[in-house]
Amino acid sequence: MTTPPDTRPLCALTIAGSDSGGGAGIQADLKTFAALSVHGLSAIAALTAQHTRGVTAVHVPPVAFLRAQIDACFADFRIGAVKLGMLASAEVIATVADALETHRPPHVVLDPVMVATSGAKLLADDALDALRKRLLPLATLVTPNTPEAELLLGRRIADAAAARAALAELRGLGAQAVLLKGGHLDEGDEVIDRFHDADGTAAFTHRRLDLAGHGTGCTLASAIAAHLCRGSSLQGACAAATDYVSDALRRGYRPGRSDVVVLDHLGAATRQSATDP
Numbered sequence: 001m002t003t004p005p006d007t008r009p010l011c012a013l014t015i016a017g018s019d020s021g022g023g024a025g026i027q028a029d030l031k032t033f034a035a036l037s038v039h040g041l042s043a044i045a046a047l048t049a050q051h052t053r054g055v056t057a058v059h060v061p062p063v064a065f066l067r068a069q070i071d072a073c074f075a076d077f078r079i080g081a082v083k084l085g086m087l088a089s090a091e092v093i094a095t096v097a098d099a100l101e102t103h104r105p106p107h108v109v110l111d112p113v114m115v116a117t118s119g120a121k122l123l124a125d126d127a128l129d130a131l132r133k134r135l136l137p138l139a140t141l142v143t144p145n146t147p148e149a150e151l152l153l154g155r156r157i158a159d160a161a162a163a164r165a166a167l168a169e170l171r172g173l174g175a176q177a178v179l180l181k182g183g184h185l186d187e188g189d190e191v192i193d194r195f196h197d198a199d200g201t202a203a204f205t206h207r208r209l210d211l212a213g214h215g216t217g218c219t220l221a222s223a224i225a226a227h228l229c230r231g232s233s234l235q236g237a238c239a240a241a242t243d244y245v246s247d248a249l250r251r252g253y254r255p256g257r258s259d260v261v262v263l264d265h266l267g268a269a270t271r272q273s274a275t276d277p
Contacts, residue, residue: 006078008077008078009038009039009078010038010078010079010080010081010229010230011038011039011040011041011073011077011078011079011080011229012033012038012039012040012041012079012080012081012082012083012222012225012226012229013040013041013042013043013070013073013077013079013081013082013083013105014026014029014030014033014040014041014042014043014082014083014084014085014222014225015042015043015045015066015070015082015083015084015085015087015096016029016042016044016045016046016083016084016085016086016087016111016113016218017044017045017046017047017048017058017085017086017088017113018044018046018047018048019048019050019215020047020048020049020050020051021050021051021052021214021255021256021262022255022262023052023214023215023255023260023262023263024214024215024217024218024262025048025085025086025215025218026042026044026085028215028218028219028222028263028265029042029083029085029218029219029221029222030042031219031263031265032218032219032222032223032226032244032265033222033225033226034265034269035244035248035265035266035268035269036223036226036227036230036244036269037230038225038226038229038230039077041073041077041079042069043066043069043070043073044061044066044069045060045061045066045085045086045087045088045092045096046058046059046060046061046086046087046088046092047059047060047061051256052214052254052255052256052257052258052260052262053256053257053258053260058088060088060089060092063091063092063095066092066095066096067095067098067099070096070099070103071099071103074099074103074105079103079105079106080105080106080107080228080229081105081106081107081108081109081140081224081225081226081228081229082100082105082107082108082109082225083109083111083221083222083224083225084096084108084109084110084111084135084139084221085111085113085218085221086113087113087127087131087135088123088127089124089127090124090126090127090129090130092127093127093130093131093134093135094130094134096135097130097134097135097138100138101138106140106228107140107141107225107228107234108138108139108140108141109139109140109141109143109221109222109224109225109228110135110136110138110139110141110142110143110175110221111143111217111218111220111221112131112135112142112143112144112148112152113148113217114128114131114144114147114148114151128151132152132173132174136173136174136175137174137175139174139175139176140175140176140177140228140234141175141176141177141178141179141224141234141238142170142173142175142177142178142179143178143179143181143217143220143221143224144170144178144180144181145180145181145183145184145217146163146180146181146182146183146184146185147184149163149166149170149180152170152173153166153169153170157185159185160185160187160192163180163182163185163194164194164201166180167180167194167196167201168196170196171196171197176197176198176234177195177196177197177198177234178194178195178196178197179193179194179195179220179224179238180193180194180195180196181193181217181220182194183216188208189207189208190205190206190207190208191205191206191207191208191246192204192205193205193206193238193242195235195238197234197235199235202235202238202239204238204239204242204243206242206243206246207246209246209249209250211249211252211259211261212258212259212260212261213249213252213260213261213262213263214260214261214262214263215262215263216245216249216263219244219245219248219263219265220241220242220245221241223237223240223241223244223245224237224238224241225237226241227240227241244268245263247267247268248263248264248265248267248268249261249263251263251264251267251268252264
């Protein structure tokens with residue numbers, strides 16, 4: 001008997017932390033999925049009390065409940081890509097890695113949330129070691145910013161030449177591909193995100209915006225996952241996602257008392273709809 005085709009749409013699953021301020025984390029991920037016309041699923045790995053001025057509290061749910069969320073999503077939905085964000089401890093990382101090894105999604109986009117905007121290190125040493133050993137080998141793509149790449153490699157990345165040289169070394173840690181985000185490097189009026197996979201390298205360049213953005217890394221990884229669900233190649237997904245973040249940030253607004261800008265997903269979605277064939 002011939003098995004009927006699976007007509008369920010490909011969905012994107014985010015496994016990350018929740019942002020009560022709505023600018024980053026799970027909230028930004030689901031907004032991004034919706035803006036790119038992909039059904040979004042979520043498994044919450046951490047709860048944060050935060051606003052545009054900072055994080056005031058963090059609660060990590062029991063890992064058994066995290067695993068139950070992940071298993072529930074895979075039990076019913078056709079998942080085309082998983083986005084990983086804030087995973088607060090070695091125990092959480094091990095739980096997520098075990099689940100990914102069980103379910104084997106087609107794509108895993110790992111945003112290694114290790115360094116706060118203030119520069120503070122967010123992961124304990126054992127969690128960083130678990131991320132290297134358990135998650136990087138499962139990742140289709142890892143998307144570190146420069147401070148996170150420095151932690152992964154154990155050395156400085158001070159300029160564009162060092163960033164280009166770091167790409168192959170980062171990929172050598174286990175992921176199939178690397179997108180090294182360039183926002184922390186001083187390259188004048190441009191932000192250059194550098195991509196590297198088995199086929200070579202590419203660079204995605206956008207105008208630097210003079211503002212304090214919030215949720216850009218979460219949104220970038222989620223946009224990549226969404227575009228992979230839509231059938232893009234990995235390099236194509238990265239190109240489209242960097243365009244999406246640049247546009248959403250340019251349209252961004254300040255919802256809180258600080259100068260922090262959150263991304264305008266609705267505005268970017270309108271532009272996306274207008275440019276889709």
